Amino acid sequence: MSELARMLIDAGRWIDQQGWCPATGGNFSIRNDEHSALVTASGRHKGALTEQDFLLVDMDGNAIDSSLKPSAETLLHTALYTLDPQIGAVLHTHSVTATVLSRVISGDAVNLSGFEMQKSLAGNTTHDDLIKIYAFDNTQDMQALATSVNDVWAQNPLQWGLLVKGHGLYAWGKDINEARRHLEGLEFLFACQLELIRLGKIDG
Template identity: 55%
Template structure:
């Protein structure tokens, strides 16, 4: 069972994300695993930079059912999928930064491979800049059920370690708790900015 400390850390992370401009115009969504059966997910249509604890809605992980009847994020099915696929996932952050969005359209392959950056070590399990970090890249889709099925099929063959990108949409990443999810988000955003600038310079 999650405690109030984790929820307040998630609220603080949302405010930090808002200050970075990574969830503009009420975009993005964030969640926290509450227990084995439930998560707390940000309410739809709210500015992520001004969220409070009351703006998080309980959702059943197995069914996406919302006991309160309130409206959670449109990407609810992606959050619950991640919690089902990865029992160690404790918090999920989905953002719409410019760097992640543009890079996801620049890269035409099914994944972005990052290598040679010291900041790769911000990701759990990474110990050297020499290792390759692979971030899966999926085409965006307005049908969340279809998108979740596609991601689930990929994950059944290739585990997703930290997160994935949706093309022209943004980044979804997670961690064992809010602190780790926030570290992964910041590390990946730094890496995306470096990679985007590197590719732009090489194209000149």
């Protein structure tokens, strides 16, 4: 088994245990080199991945020497790798918390501040900073979604992750371990934010 596949299989089992990728939702990827990434094939349950459930794609999302079909959102993964050469892995999940929070916010981002867990996100050393996680409108047109991300990134490069409204979270990092940490940290922060909204302590 390739080391890259093993890392994604381990991540999939852990994510499944958290309940963050029900059914066959979500997709994962890890950078292979400057021009390609290993991604999950479409329709695979993320808690039961095997080495046969992955394929290499180029940075346009096209399969390389494989008859497998890449996950529908592969184009967003490759767009992120192209936008930031430091991104080494991307984990896309469908947790209830992230999905609901993405629908109740009134603006274009979740604004987080005052939480110690913000320090789980690379580059943050204090709870006082404002953490902004942008939320994009959902669409089945992945090229349109990738273009929207490109447009926002041009004005303000995104860090750690993004939300797609009514859909889920994309979290990334310089490697699979950092991507997992960012995913876990963001899920905790989102749960806290959603609870504050439920309690009426903050607006959505």
